[in-house]
Structure formats: structure tokens, C-alpha cells
Amino acid sequence: MAPTTVTAQDPAVKSDDSLEARIPPTCPANVAEILRRAWAHDLAALKPLLSVPGRASVQEPTTGETPLHAAVRACAPENRSNSNKTTTSARTSEDDDYSGEKKARDVVYELFMSGAIWNDVDSNNETPGCLADRLGLRDLYQLCLEAGVRAELLFGLLEGYEELESEDGDEIMEEGEEEEKEKEKEGGGAGAEDGQNDGDKAKKQEDGDVEAEPEDIILDSDPDRAFVPPQPAGGRNVKSDEYLRSELTYDKSKLVDSSQNGVMMAWETSIMRASVEALLPGLAVGRRILNIGFGMGIIDGMFAETRPSKHHIIEAHPAVLEYVDSPDCKFGKEWEASGPTEGAYKVHAGKWQEVVPKLLEQGEMYDAIYFDTFGEDYSQLRMFFTEYVPGLLDDGGVFGFFNGLGADRKICYDVYTKVVEMHLSDAGMDVEWRELDVDMSGLQKEGKGEWQGVRRRYWTLDKYRLPTCTFMG
């Protein structure tokens, strides 16, 4: 399944991380002052500048440098000896011992506490976390990660917030809420789309987090945030209803929609195999299985090999259902009739949101449940495991899902790992992560190798984090 997104920076592109390149002479003076103080890790001079709302997230208009980028980038090896160049304070022996990260940590922390946005991208399409990762700055990366988790959790709360209306029709918000909501909107709150998730702004122009169409970009009314981020390759995000109306094309290696979005791809087979092994340890036979999202039928083929006592599939797309009924597919009427009892093997046509409540009403229970849809945001996955899995999964059962949340950049993947872990815990589940190597040989280049004929490279990471979820004991 394709998670939503922005394409991460091409590693082959060499960045010029010098102060001169990132804060050019054309930078407006008020923005340049904040950026230079952040770059110099001059907390004492920076703090008063941040007391005005919005100042922690100013952006250089051409390079997109934010104070966070500046504070992190100053720690690049080639900048370290210059890190105090712009401060007026006298150098101390501590400055001479400057390890690269300690002062930067304090500055980055202060910036986050002052409202800096964790996933603003710069002209290299790097968030401050991407930059910290590229420069090998683990503590700074960790601060960005924690800020991302806080922001995404908050976004989740605001998403669930029912807007109250005052008598005159205005929304009632608690003090500060409006500002937070606005910040999340612009910073790309959670909502990593499943097919394409992530948590960044370029993308969140979606996925809930994800991409806005170019014409939808809302330029901040703040002129100091007028930087327009690079547009992700592949354009806009997929919306569930549009996807379910779109035409699909199957070939041996992929299933794509009419906009060439990769719905499912054969390179994910090893992930499906490992998911089956996690859900059915020892490939136990005779289990009761529920799979949501048929796609290419890869995982269902593997489930079927274990001769389950019950195998239910939920699929919403008419073209996938047509394929299921075709002679090319082994999950048609004959397969349904081959079940040990009537209705034991069944493809339920419709959106899971409509089918699952009926299964619950009928008292259906399962030992293994897998969830892998397309074009839906994270809120749907969360709703599924919070509201439905507890009623559907029998004692000792295992729940799994395709973990493509934020998979187009490492920081977003790491943020979503934490967020989903917390939400699973809220739902009473423990999650165990197993890291799998992803063979990236055919997945490195946009439009090439496996991505030929696919609009967007929705996977960029060489590790897949496989979740195995069970109820807390």
C-alpha cells in the first residue's frame, strides 16, 4: 500500500550547508537576525526575539531556512568552527570545546517551546529532522522526533474535537487552541495517509498530512513565511472516495489507479510474507482470519495456504471485486464454496466502515486480523483498531497492519511509529516491532525500476517496521 507524501531529498544531491548559502544577503533583516542568532546558538539574544508569536517559524524566502534548520545546520562539520562567527559575545573556553550539539540542543528546545514547526521543509526538501539525520546529529534528531510526536498527537486530539458553536455561530475555542490548530494546519498535522502518509507539510498539504495541490497552497499571511516549498513529485494526494471511483489497472508487478498511483506493488511481497508469519506464528493451520483490502491478493494467497477455518476478506473497489470474480483470480465463487462451512470463506463487498459493524453484529470473531487499505488517512486505521478490533479479535488473537505511515521520510516514519504505538496502547494493545530489510535495489529512483509507471515513489526507506499487536495481558 502506498503511504502519502513528499519525496525525500535525493541523496545524490550535494547540499551547500554554508551560512552564506542558507541566509543570503537578500534575506529580510528581521528574519536574518533570528536565523543568525539560531545559527550562532546564541540563546540569550534569541529568546527575546521569540516572544512575538510566529517568530520561531519564520522562513528565509528563497532557501526556506527556518531557525530550526539554522540551529541544526550550524552543527555541520564544515560550520562548526564558524558557529560563533555571528555572535557578538566574547568566545569562552566552552565555545572552544563546543561539541556541535550541546548549545544547539538548548536552542532547538527553546524554538520548539516557542512554537517552531517540526516538519517545515526547506529548499532541499529537508525538514530539520531530515537535516539532523543527514548530519548524524542524534540528539537533535531526537528533539525533532519528540516535537513531531507531540504535534501529531495534538493534531489527533484537535481532529476529534467537535467544534462548538456560539449563539452567533462563531466557533468556540479555548484560548490558544485557535493558534495551535492553525499551526497544525500549516505544519501538516497527522493524518498520514495510508497509501501515502507522512507527516510533513509539503505532503500534509495531506495526509492529513499530505500533499496539497499546488493551487491549494495557502501562503501564510505572515510575509516572513512566504517560502513556497518544493512540490513533491507525483502531485496531489489520493482521497478515498475519488480512489474508489477511479479505474484500476492490474499487471504482474502492480495495481495502479487511473492517476498511476501505486495501490499495491509486488515488491511488498516479502513484507506480506513476514506479516503472515507474525499473525499466524508457525503458519498455524485452521485459524480464523479477517483481511481488509484485497489489492493484488498477495496476502490472501498466503493466508489461504494455511487452510484457515474462516477466511473473510473485505474489499470496497468495484474493479478489484470484478477481478476477484474473474477466472484470473482464485478467490471467486468457487473458493467461497470451498470453505469448511457456509460463509466461512467469503469476500465481503463494500467499505470496511460499512461491513465491519455487520460482522460485529453477527458475532464474528477472528484469531488474526490484517488491515491494509489505500487512500485513507491514519484516522481510519486508528478508528479501526480502537473501535472495532477489540470486538473482533478473540482472546490470544493478533492484529497487524501495513505500516506505511510516513514512509517517504525517516523522521515521519519514526514519528508515526511512536504515535501509532501510543494510540494502540490507548486501545489496550501492546505492539512489538520487528525490523525487516527492504531490498532497495529497484526502489531507489523515481520513475525507474519498480517505480516505472508509478506516479510517486511512496517508499524510500531500507527498513520496514512490522507491527504485531496483541491485547495487553
Ligand SMILES: C[S@@+](CC[C@H](N)C(=O)[O-])C[C@H]1O[C@@H](n2cnc3c(N)ncnc32)[C@H](O)[C@@H]1O
Ligand atoms: C494496498 S491494497 C491491499 C494489498 C493486499 N494487502 C495484498 O497483499 O495484495 C489496498 C486495498 O484496499 C482496498 N480498499 C481501500 N479502501 C477500502 C475500504 N474503505 N474498505 C475496504 N477496502 C478498501 C483497495 O481497493 C485495495 O484493494
